[in-house]
Amino acid sequence: MTIFIFTVSLAAAIVVGYYILRSFVWYSTDLIYILLSPIRNHPIPFILITWMIGFIIIFIFFWRKTLHYVDQIVEASRNLASDNSDYIRLPSELKQVEDRMNAIKQESIRNARLAKEAEQRKNDLLVYLAHDLKTPLTSVIGYLTLLRDEQQISEELREKYLSISLDKAERLEELINEFFEITRFNLTQLSPEMSHINLTRMLEQITFEFNPLFAEKNLTCQLDIEDNLEISCDVNKMERVFDNLIRNAINYSYENSPIIIRSKKDNNDLQLYFINNGPVIPKDKLNRIFEQFYRLDTSRGTKTGGAGLGLAIAKEIVELHGGTISAQSEEEKVEFIVRLPLSP
Structure with missing residues (x-):
């Protein structure tokens, strides 16, 4: 020109x-x-x-x-590889180059942050693994040592120690299974084995199996589900989702209160609500409860849950099905919402 x-x-x-x-x-x-x-x-x-x-x-x-x-x-x-977040400035004639370089730099900073967070999660895994496995293992070793050293122990006490050791050993097995499950989801590209199921019957069967746990806290389970509701999903994996959500509701429900499972259709999506009466979850914790190893009880006691993997596993499975899972809590109610695409 x-x-x-x-x-x-x-x-x-x-x-x-x-x-x-x-x-x-x-x-x-x-x-x-x-x-x-x-x-x-x-x-x-x-x-x-x-x-x-x-x-x-x-x-x-x-x-x-x-x-x-x-x-x-x-x-x-x-400056692309620098740690600072300052934007790159170029002459106006190179505006497109400037925008592209800034996009690359921000992506690089984000990837570095994600890598740092991944490293922190790995360190957390080691800490939580050591903590959660050591506690029941120590109990098992302690009671078995007592049984070995105390030759004159009464049959009643022996039975008590054996029962406690068995409970702790089962607890160890449960924790190991949870760690294996989340590792399997993280390290492999799993594809769901889809099949057409009657979701209503599936939830009725799952909740029936929880009756003994409901009875321990005098809880009731109310199913407000459409009759013969059908969806396509991986049965085993989706059963794990519902199992984790119901177990979570039991652990954090007030005694003598209801647990409500409700369904609602919205366009091409199915919404499932799992509602229980319990302590309000603060908003900052609501954003983290689906993280691996995160638990509301920071002491990580065994009375109110597992290793903090149940909801993380549920989130992985729901997203594997093309859905979403979220939570909200107010007025001493906790509500988990699972959104799944309806079968064609």
Whole structure:
């Protein structure tokens, strides 16, 4: 464009100059006449030489400007790997390059943060694994040692120690299964084995199996589910989701209160609500309860849950089915909402 403008301007200047000079009378002794005579005698070479000189000047100008842009881009590229979050600034002519480099830098910062968080989760895994496995294991070793060392122990006490040891051993098995399950979900690309099921019958069967646990806290379970509600899902995995949500509701429910399971259709989605009466979960904790190893009781006691993997596993499975899971809590009620795509 610059060369085109220069060419047009040069042509216009020659034409204008020609008509201006032509309006005067020049003598052979005039200095201007002497200087312009070669141009009049050889106009084409003069025009070509003038155009070439202008072209070279324009080329050098833009070449140096381009080199300057390259230097700025090279300098900006050094900031891509920097830890600071300052945006890269380039001339307005390089706006697209600036936007792209800033996008790459922000993505790099985000990836670095995610890598740091992943490293922290790995460290948390080791800490939680050691804590959650050591407690029941210590009890098992302690009671078995008593049984070995105390030869004169009564049968009643022996039976009590054996019962406690068995409970702790089962607790160990449960924790190990939970750790294995979440590791399996994290390290492998699982694909659900879909089948068409009657969700109503499935929930009726699952809740029936929880009757002994309901009775321990005098809880009631109310199923407000549409008759013969059918969906496509992986039965075993979805059963794990419902099992974890109901078990969680039991652990954190007030005694003598109901647990409500309700369904609702919304366009092409199915919403399942798992509602229980219990302590309000603060909003900051609501955003974290689906994290691996996160538990509401920070002491990580065994009375109110497992290793903090149940909800994390449920989230993995629901998302594997193309759905979402969320939670809300207010007025001493806790509500988990599972959204699943309806079968065609």
